[in-house]
Amino acid sequence: MQAxxxxxxxxxxxxxxxxxxxxxxxxxxxxxxxxxxxxxxVLVGRVAWANPDDASDALELAQQGAREMAxxxxxxxxxxxxxxxxxxxxxxxxxxWLIVHEVxxxxxxxxxxxxxxxxxxxxxxxxxxxICGEVVPMDAVPGGEGRLAYTVRRPLxxxxxxxxxxxxxLLDCHKIAPALAAGNAIVLKPAPETPITALELAAVFAExxxxxxxxxxxxxxxxxxxxxxxxxxxxxxxxxxxxxVGKHIREVAGYKRVTLELGNxxx
Numbered sequence: 001m002q003a004x005x006x007x008x009x010x011x012x013x014x015x016x017x018x019x020x021x022x023x024x025x026x027x028x029x030x031x032x033x034x035x036x037x038x039x040x041x042v043l044v045g046r047v048a049w050a051n052p053d054d055a056s057d058a059l060e061l062a063q064q065g066a067r068e069m070a071x072x073x074x075x076x077x078x079x080x081x082x083x084x085x086x087x088x089x090x091x092x093x094x095x096x097w098l099i100v101h102e103v104x105x106x107x108x109x110x111x112x113x114x115x116x117x118x119x120x121x122x123x124x125x126x127x128x129x130x131i132c133g134e135v136v137p138m139d140a141v142p143g144g145e146g147r148l149a150y151t152v153r154r155p156l157x158x159x160x161x162x163x164x165x166x167x168x169x170l171l172d173c174h175k176i177a178p179a180l181a182a183g184n185a186i187v188l189k190p191a192p193e194t195p196i197t198a199l200e201l202a203a204v205f206a207e208x209x210x211x212x213x214x215x216x217x218x219x220x221x222x223x224x225x226x227x228x229x230x231x232x233x234x235x236x237x238x239x240x241x242x243x244x245v246g247k248h249i250r251e252v253a254g255y256k257r258v259t260l261e262l263g264n265x266x267x
Contacts, residue, residue: 022058022062024212028050030051031046031049050224058218063185077125080125081177083209168198169197171240187215202215236258240260246260
């Protein structure tokens with residue numbers, strides 16, 4: 001890793017970070033300062049805050065992006081993800097300081113998180129090439145003799161990912177990479193405390209060659225999360241956070257698929 005002794009030169013305190021909306025950077029109408037948890041100083045600037053119109057636009061774009069991602073062959077999805085992992089690794093020190101400033105995490109732990117995030121994206125790329133169905137033994141029941149049946153896995157469509165603050169890069173990679181590997185589009189709502197890490201990750205995927213609409217990152221509060229969870233354009237929700245919020249998501253999600261990684265203090 002390349003050492004950095006002047007991180008504030010990389011993240012000017014007055015810098016404004018825009019919303020990543022389906023491949024475009026949008027200025028936004030409202031802005032929020034991101035503060036260092038240790039002393040509440042502004043070390044990485046402020047971020048544009050998404051509103052309901054931004055969220056609706058993201059879902060509309062995601063429907064288009066999902067159609068394109070579903071047409072991508074498996075090797076192309078894998079290549080995209082491997083390229084993104086390489087770019088994260090190349091910017092590891094930048095990500096490390098950003099995690100320190102947003103989360104207050106020790107630099108040593110931030111660097112370890114990046115190693116894990118790079119590995120997670122590479123693993124998702126490998127899994128992209130192993131998506132397959134199965135042959136069903138029809139003759140396991142009378143009347144099935146001479147018949148052949150098989151299953152084929154298809155993308156779900158639009159995925160919503162909602163993440164916690166404690167591992168901002170790793171958790172965002174856990175949401176984005178598998179969704180893309182399976183040929184979906186994803187709208188990510190990162191934790192309100194750590195949106196800039198997610199936006200930096202969006203820039204990585206943009207450089208790696210993600211198609212328009214396949215990824216949006218919406219810095220926002222709980223109101224936008226609630227809107228995304230309830231929207232009928234969403235096929236699946238994947239959430240990491242508190243048990244109380246996870247329970248609420250499950251109750252209001254309707255017939256959507258839901259995966260929950262909920263808070264705990266045990267191993």
